Amino acid sequence: EAQVTQNPRYLITVTGKKLTVTCSQNMNHEYMSWYRQDPGLGLRQIYYSMNVEVTDKGDVPEGYKVSRKEKRNFPLILESPSPNQTSLYFCASSLWGAEEKLFFGSGTQLSVL
Amino acid sequence: QKEVEQDPGPLSVPEGAIVSLNCTYSNSAFQYFMWYRQYSRKGPELLMYTYSSGNKEDGRFTAQVDKSSKYISLFIRDSQPSDSATYLCAMRHNAGNMLTFGGGTRLMVKP
Numbered sequence: 001e002a003q004v005t006q007n008p009r010y011l012i013t014v015t016g017k018k019l020t021v022t023c024s025q026n027m028n029h030e031y032m033s034w035y036r037q038d039p040g041l042g043l044r045q046i047y048y049s050m051n052v053e054v055t056d057k058g059d060v061p062e063g064y065k066v067s068r069k070e071k072r073n074f075p076l077i078l079e080s081p082s083p084n085q086t087s088l089y090f091c092a093s094s095l096w097g098a099e100e101k102l103f104f105g106s107g108t109q110l111s112v113l
Numbered sequence: 114q115k116e117v118e119q120d121p122g123p124l125s126v127p128e129g130a131i132v133s134l135n136c137t138y139s140n141s142a143f144q145y146f147m148w149y150r151q152y153s154r155k156g157p158e159l160l161m162y163t164y165s166s167g168n169k170e171d172g173r174f175t176a177q178v179d180k181s182s183k184y185i186s187l188f189i190r191d192s193q194p195s196d197s198a199t200y201l202c203a204m205r206h207n208a209g210n211m212l213t214f215g216g217g218t219r220l221m222v223k224p
Contacts, residue, residue, distance in 0.1 A: 004156070031210065040121070042216040043157070043201065050210070058211065090156050099210040100145040100203070104156030 023091030119215030136202035
């Protein structure tokens with residue numbers, strides 16, 4: 001089954017404790033992206049990657065890091081989480097040149113205390 | 114002012130009603146127009162997309178783009194309780210790859 005898998009689904013952590021949210025896709029997609037979803041603000045792009053070792057900032061990259069060492073994986077790293085990073089996070093992927101047809105993961109609800 | 118505006122709702126309709134969901138936008142460079150559906154506790158899934166202006170129909174769903182008014186619509190005919198979800202519009206430039214999303218409209222279809 002074609003899918004984007006995120007882990008964990010729920011995460012509660014404390015300020016300053018480094019964490020990683022994993023994302024993996026099995027569709028051989030070149031393009032991968034991370035979004036956060038907040039009430040009233042919709043989906044905002046954090047980082048994206050056009051292919052292995054190629055990443056770039058989205059609209060709200062501050063406080064986040066990403067890496068793309070393999071085509072299928074695109075982890076999101078919060079080196080020192082803060083309460084304003086409490087949000088619902090989605091990973092998405094698509095074929096290169098068809099970024100309007102995004103496939104989303106099921107989301108990670110992060111709470112930073 | 115946001116680049117893409119969408120009424121958050123909720124919009125509550127009886128089963129079988131025709132539903133109209135809308136977005137307005139300010140950036141005339143947008144060329145790709147999408148509607149994503151998001152069920153509770155799930156990721157968004159692509160419902161329909163159109164390139165430039167015009168209408169596109171897929172079963173009970175019709176997407177309409179009016180670039181002169183910077184206005185897009187999604188119509189749902191014979192709405193079903195299973196259509197209850199949040200509907201997100203999204204747009205993209207021709208040259209770029211980033212999507213700009215509206216805030217979403219929550220739809221509830223009552224049996």
